[in-house]
Amino acid sequence: MGLNLDEQKAVDRFRQQVAEPSMTKLVILDFWAEWCGPCKALTPVLEKVAAEYADKGVLLAKVNVDEEQFIASQFQVRSIPTVYALFQGQPVADLTSARSESQLRAVLDQLLEKLPVQAGDAPATDLAPLLAMGEEVLASGDGERAAGIFAQIIDMAPDNAEAHGGLVRGLVMAGHLEEAEAALAEMDPALSTDPWVERARAALSLAKDRPDDSELAALRAAAAERPADMDAQFAFAAAAFAAGERDTAADTLLAMISADRDWNEGAAKAKLLQMFEAIGLEDPWVSATRRKLSTILFG
Incomplete structure (x- = not known):
């Protein structure tokens, strides 16, 4: 397709995080940036409504336009926030003008009536708060504790790539490089190309350069x-x-x-x-x- 390496990685991330889930779910795709004030005001609205509609098959995916310029260009994003609803890999509605909870709910209700979206699975543990906790502990510099948190998440969700990547990064931060290598080696090969795992692999590679x-x-x-x-x-x-x-x-x-x-x-x-x-x-x-x-x- 004539893509360079960075563009191919961007496409792979988008495919895994957005396109593939949209085959059965309705994905709210939010294009945003750190410096965008209206984006920050809209985020809580999107997160709240997406959580309310999760059992109806609605997911929220966010794309930082500064970090994913290639993806933003493919959607011809000219201003932010720009918000689309995607189903089976295709935009089915422009949600940008739905800035309130009631407006967003109304549009989602209409889409869910028309589209064969698969409802959410049976109630399961919400991993997002646990994953966020692990990241916060990592940011504080406590690799041992972070590794423990991510290990618990893996027990609950063995195929969660973010948790596997977090475990490796926690072990690296704690100085347990051999354990980190073992965790990568034992990981399901299907997770090996996930961005979270690639990030952990890079952290391990760099940590091996540590001198006395x-x-x-x-x-x-x-x-x-x-x-x-x-x-x-x-x-x-x-x-x-x-x-x-x-x-x-x-x-x-x-x-x-x-x-x-x-x-x-x-x-x-x-x-x-x-x-x-x-x-x-x-x-x-x-x-x-x-x-x-x-x-x-x-x-």
Whole structure:
């Protein structure tokens, strides 16, 4: 189809998270961005109504237009918020003008009368709060506790890719790299290409670069003494990130990209993108650093 790697990944994510569920469910597709005030006002409305209609076969999917520009372009999104209803992979209604709960309910009721949407399954445990809790604990830096939370979720939902990815990231944060590798190896192969699992795999790969204090000090000194030595800069950036110094790592890689973006077949940019994937594209630090990268590449 002539897609580059990033575009193909975007298509795969959309297929897994939106298109495939829409084969049997009615998906509310919300295009939004962090900087969009009206989007933030609309989000609680969409989330509340989608939760109310979950047992009728309604799901909510959100697409950040800054992170998924290719998908937004395919839907010809010109302004945000833009909200569509999708069924069997196709838009069946524009919900953008439905800004209140009552308006949204009215449109959904009409669609559900006309479309053969499969109602929700029998009541099951709502995993969203548990997953959110795990992410919050990860963000606080408690890898051990986070791994425990995600392990419990896996017991309840063995095919939940987000939980599997969270378990691996928790183990990595706690320094249990061998256990993290084992968790990836034991995972259902069907989950291996899920974005949550890819994120965890990237986190593990980066964590393997973690040096001890003396090694980090030596790499730091070498990078300071030889600012034009790309190999020294790259080695220090990888070690600094693994040691938790992500600002230092990013600044080093950005300086390398600014000096010679093609060095070693674009290795500095590739390493920075791997860091973004490991942390998560929704993370504020990633968003800020991506803007710095864009300024260097396109400014």
